[in-house]
Amino acid sequence: MITRSEDYIEYCRELARNVRDVQDLALRGKNKRDVTQRIHEAIVREVGLSADDDLVDVGCGDGTLLRMAQSSGTASAVGFLATEEEVAVVRRLGFNVHQGFTDCLPIADESASVVVCNSVLLIVPLDRMAASLGEICRIAKPQARIYLGEIPVAPGPAPEPEFNSARETLSYLYRRYGLRTWFGMLRRMAYWKLTAQPMVIRSGASISFYAQPQEFIAMAKLAGLELVRYWPHEFPAGRYNYLFRKNASTVSDARIPESA
Numbered sequence: 001m002i003t004r005s006e007d008y009i010e011y012c013r014e015l016a017r018n019v020r021d022v023q024d025l026a027l028r029g030k031n032k033r034d035v036t037q038r039i040h041e042a043i044v045r046e047v048g049l050s051a052d053d054d055l056v057d058v059g060c061g062d063g064t065l066l067r068m069a070q071s072s073g074t075a076s077a078v079g080f081l082a083t084e085e086e087v088a089v090v091r092r093l094g095f096n097v098h099q100g101f102t103d104c105l106p107i108a109d110e111s112a113s114v115v116v117c118n119s120v121l122l123i124v125p126l127d128r129m130a131a132s133l134g135e136i137c138r139i140a141k142p143q144a145r146i147y148l149g150e151i152p153v154a155p156g157p158a159p160e161p162e163f164n165s166a167r168e169t170l171s172y173l174y175r176r177y178g179l180r181t182w183f184g185m186l187r188r189m190a191y192w193k194l195t196a197q198p199m200v201i202r203s204g205a206s207i208s209f210y211a212q213p214q215e216f217i218a219m220a221k222l223a224g225l226e227l228v229r230y231w232p233h234e235f236p237a238g239r240y241n242y243l244f245r246k247n248a249s250t251v252s253d254a255r256i257p258e259s260a
């Protein structure tokens with residue numbers, strides 16, 4: 001029996017438990033290290049990361065940005081991941097990482113001069129978006145640069161069909177994606193069987209949140225973020241990257257007096 005996880009977080013957890021190559025935690029698929037590297041080089045340029053900065057990377061994946069910050073001598077670099085299982089893997093690389101969700105980040109107000117949250121908000125359900133943007137704003141220093149990347153404008157492709165047996169699943173994957181994907185899943189299934197683990201595969205679409213640029217900019221503005229610029233993400237298409245600044249006058253909720 002194959003269990004399908006509707007929950008992307010559970011998928012991240014399961015992936016981290018079985019990960020062989022840490023770069024898989026960036027969730028771009030196999031052998032995409034150079035893509036992840038290029039994306040983060042562009043982010044470093046876009047936010048103008050310097051030695052004076054305190055960086056927070058929300059949903060830091062395989063730690064690529066933290067590594068870049070470390071090697072360029074950034075004052076501090078902290079990463080958050082959705083699950084303790086991912087934290088355990090990335091921490092072994094020597095990075096300062098913790099479990100934390102976009103809408104509940106265990107870090108003090110105004111900790112970061114740069115906040116990056118790339119290819120993460122698309123996984124967050126709409127009903128947690130305002131809280132997530134508020135939280136990102138809360139941890140940012142006044143005038144901090146805030147990079148929110150890979151926000152889709154539309155839902156992803158239709159979910160994959162569901163199959164109850166390994167054989168049906170494998171046959172579908174072979175027909176739809178070819179030998180490489182078929183073999184990859186076969187290996188995972190063999191591993192699950194050998195280690196007596198349940199078979200859990202992600203259920204179809206990974207996009208929970210999407211918005212047209214004007215809609216997203218308005219949501220961010222409500223949270224206290226002022227748009228600097230936005231532009232289309234190169235690949236995959238249909239996504240935008242946004243650079244904001246925290247309004248100098250924004251007061252984080254945590255510091256608003258009860259009587260206000």
Ligand SMILES: C[S@@+](CC[C@H](N)C(=O)[O-])C[C@H]1O[C@@H](n2cnc3c(N)ncnc32)[C@H](O)[C@@H]1O
Pocket residue numbers: 009012025026027028036039058059060061062080081082083086100101102103117118119120123124
């Ligand atoms: C697609 S990966 C992106 C990784 C990295 N930012 C990059 O661009 O390569 C998604 C990351 O978001 C994290 N994540 C997923 N849901 C999250 C949530 N609700 N709050 C914080 N992080 C989350 C996962 O732990 C994972 O590291």
